[in-house]
Amino acid sequence: xxxxxxxxxxxxxxxxxxxxxxxxxKQVGVSVQNIHKWENNQSYPEFEHLLxxxxxxxxxIDEFIKSDAALQNKINISEEEKEDDDELxxxxxxxxIGIMFLxxxxxxxxxNLTITMVTNIAGMxxxxxxxEILKLLKDIKKDFYExx
Numbered sequence: 593x594x595x596x597x598x599x600x601x602x603x604x605x606x607x608x609x610x611x612x613x614x615x616x617x618k619q620v621g622v623s624v625q626n627i628h629k630w631e632n633n634q635s636y637p638e639f640e641h642l643l644x645x646x647x648x649x650x651x652x653i654d655e656f657i658k659s660d661a662a663l664q665n666k667i668n669i670s671e672e673e674k675e676d677d678d679e680l681x682x683x684x685x686x687x688x689i690g691i692m693f694l695x696x697x698x699x700x701x702x703x704n705l706t707i708t709m710v711t712n713i714a715g716m717x718x719x720x721x722x723x724e725i726l727k728l729l730k731d732i733k734k735d736f737y738e739x740x
């Protein structure tokens with residue numbers, strides 16, 4: 593198949609099989625709204641669902657991916673993000689250290705040790721959980737845009 597978005601390809605294959613969105617949703621084990629979103633290029637199915645769709649339509653994940661440049665790009669971006677996970681000193685490390693130093697500096701000026709304690713805890717949490725915080729924020733952003 594030439595350059596089709598995945599959603600257009602899914603819709604075309606479903607229509608060739610003379611199936612309704614409801615029938616496909618039931619076989620894949622998702623809601624009709626998911627099928628609708630996939631076919632209208634509003635979201636992408638997870639790989640396990642792509643496998644089931646491939647079985648239903650008699651095609652492979654390779655064919656789905658090869659035909660959609662946007663999906664290929666999304667996969668490449670995900671792989672680049674995984675490579676960044678190997679980085680030892682991520683931005684969260686620097687942010688956390690900065691907050692800890694700022695808190696220590698402020699406590700020296702103000703004379704309140706509570707500031708040091710709170711900022712050190714906050715800094716350590718940022719250092720330790722920076723990637724999880726970013727993932728959480730990305731998931732919230734993704735959910736926000738999918739709701740709209």
